[in-house]
Amino acid sequence: MAKSPVVKSAKRVTRTFKQQVTTLSATVGATWTAFVVNGIAGGALMQYGVIPRTLTGLRGILFAPFLHANMQHLIANTIPFLAMGWLVMLRDARHFLPVTLFAMLGSGLMAWLLGAPGSVHIGASGVVFGYFGFLLLGGWYARSFMSITLSILVAVLWGGLVLGIAPGQVGISWQSHLGGFIAGVLAARRYRGAR
Structure with a gap:
């Protein structure tokens, strides 16, 4: 017996x-695993964050979103990552990976270009802001x-995030x-043919 269209x-x-x-x-599991491993390693993984205007600091574009300073930082990024990441998929699941990569590249490069010398930029907030822009x-x-x-x-739920793209609180990477x-806005333009 054939299955109905509803089924x-x-x-x-x-x-x-x-x-x-x-x-x-x-994705969140990998981030939390990195947090645990970094804790066991005594923070040794922090060297893989974005370090402005250094050649080795460029690797942070790939690794920084998985690194977090403490549990509060990790939780503060995990919740909006899950919520907005799911909304990106809801809009069009095919664009989750490219939008994520756009956001990683944009946030990493901006931190690398504009960050204070000797600073280390870590965390998934740049990706979250990419989803937000998208x-x-x-x-x-x-x-x-x-x-x-x-x-x-x-806009209703997270419109206040816009304030996070301006210089403000010390220790927060507004550059990322x-x-x-x-990058999220550029991805929205690039994938404007989506639903």
Whole structure:
């Protein structure tokens, strides 16, 4: 007996949701694992953060989003990463990886270019700001009901994040935030054909 379209659709939605949960869980799991390993290693992994205007500091573009200074820093990045990462997937799951890479590159390069000499920039907040920029401007570029709805939702829930892209609190990498946000906006423009 053939399955009804409703059953097929429900199975597809369930499969998609499971894939999204797996992707987000694996990414957050890697970040938390790095935190534990760094703790065991006495903070030795911090050298893999973005170190402005040094050749070795460029490797931080890849590694810095997985490194966090303490538990509070880790939790403060994990929650919005999960929420906004899922919204990026909800908009179009195919764009999660490229938007994440855009955000990593943008936040890392901006920290590398504008960061204080000798500073080390770590944390996933640059990626979070990339998701924020992507979702906030996605409605403007895509002009679809889904994208506009997500843009409004993100503006209402996290609009105050915009303040994080300006110089402010000591110890907070506004450079990473700014770079991630710009990269997210560029990704929104690049993927404007999405839903």
